[in-house]
């Protein structure tokens with residue numbers, strides 16, 4: 168038997184239950200960047216926000232009036248309203264009993280109506296949330312016709328515009344809510360995820376008379392079973408918020424939300440110059456130009472196609488930015504020593520962009536050049552890479568030039584990556600070169616005297 172401990176989430180949810188205007192929200196973010204997202208929430212929503220993180224998620228309570236601010240955040244992917252949180256003591260063997268517990272709990276979602284009303288208002292869904300059984304019956308009889316109509320509202324599953332279900336705001340006033348329930352599980356259980364989704368979906372249909380639709384749904388309900396904790400989430404975003412800025416995608420296009428988190432790790436200040444020296448299609452410089460308009464943005468790449476793609480992506484936004492795009496090799500940047508404030512970049516990696524064997528040599532070269540041009544003492548670098556071995560070698564070689572302020576393990580689309588925040592030391596580039604030259608001469612002398 169497991170001992171019941173009140174989790175942070177239960178505490179938050181209990182607090183939100185005591186006030187009709189307060190909601191617990193769950194925001195998703197790339198794993199490893201959760202605290203960056205919390206920092207943005209504190210900055211843009213409320214200074215003393217009490218948030219906590221789980222893998223790839225952050226939770227906190229907000230006032231209803233703050234939802235527009237949440238939907239404008241730059242660091243997060245999806246927004247959910249927490250509709251229920253509870254502890255269920257699952258039996259390690261009795262599957263039937265466990266399923267009955269899930270059914271019983273679904274009869275007792277005390278906050279669900281409050282959350283559904285908020286969902287309707289936030290998503291601007293004009294249709295019926297609480298149809299009568301009769302209304303449901305007549306809607307179901309026209310179901311196939313409606314489904315055909317809904318199909319037109321689903322945005323094609325193309326790269327760059329992958330919406331989930333259909334946009335609730337496009338529904339008609341007399342339409343009856345279409346929905347689906349999905350389930351994510353973590354831990355050992357006597358049931359599988361699809362069983363839980365079916366049970367909760369069925370129970371909700373009995374209670375609310377909604378139309379089940381696995382593809383053209385307006386509302387997605389996610390049941391998250393985390394060992395003994397069951398969380399019910401109502402998805403507010405029908406498209407991840409990272410889908411912005413980029414029209415022309417490349418083989419290694421970075422999500423705009425990750426780009427924002429990387430830039431904010433550098434803590435840019437007004438008037439500073441931010442450079443992405445290996446910009447690919449421009450995700451980082453574009454996000455920087457939009458979100459940090461008081462900075463000057465430069466972007467470069469050595470590949471013609473990357474430069475062209477960046478240009479097209481900037482142009483597609485149809486705005487004027489304080490930015491420039493230059494073709495260069497990051498190993499030979501056209502800047503004076505100690506002249507640039509911030510570099511933020513997503514390093515070449517793997518088969519798609521840079522071979523690992525080459526990276527071992529090139530990363531070191533690149534870091535030395537960045538150390539030359541970034542401002543002494545104040546300059547910052549934020550580097551994202553999947554190639555930890557090569558970056559470790561490069562960091563060892565440049566340890567006198569940079570202080571390592573932060574290292575974050577980031578999981579991006581299932582691939583482990585790492586993000587390094589470096590600050591330039593006071594050692595001038597000449598001093599560094601002199602030390603290197605002296606070491607080389609000493610090594611040569613030692614090896615020749617040993618002959």
Ligand SMILES: C[S@@+](CC[C@H](N)C(=O)[O-])C[C@H]1O[C@@H](n2cnc3c(N)ncnc32)[C@H](O)[C@@H]1O
Pocket residue numbers: 417419420421422444445446447448449450451467468469470473495496497498513514515516520521
């Ligand atoms: C991981 S990709 C960057 C992807 C980019 N963040 C995006 O969202 O499209 C790395 C980029 O580094 C560029 N690159 C590789 N070696 C370079 C070099 N020596 N100088 C400049 N750019 C280089 C590649 O052409 C590639 O576009």
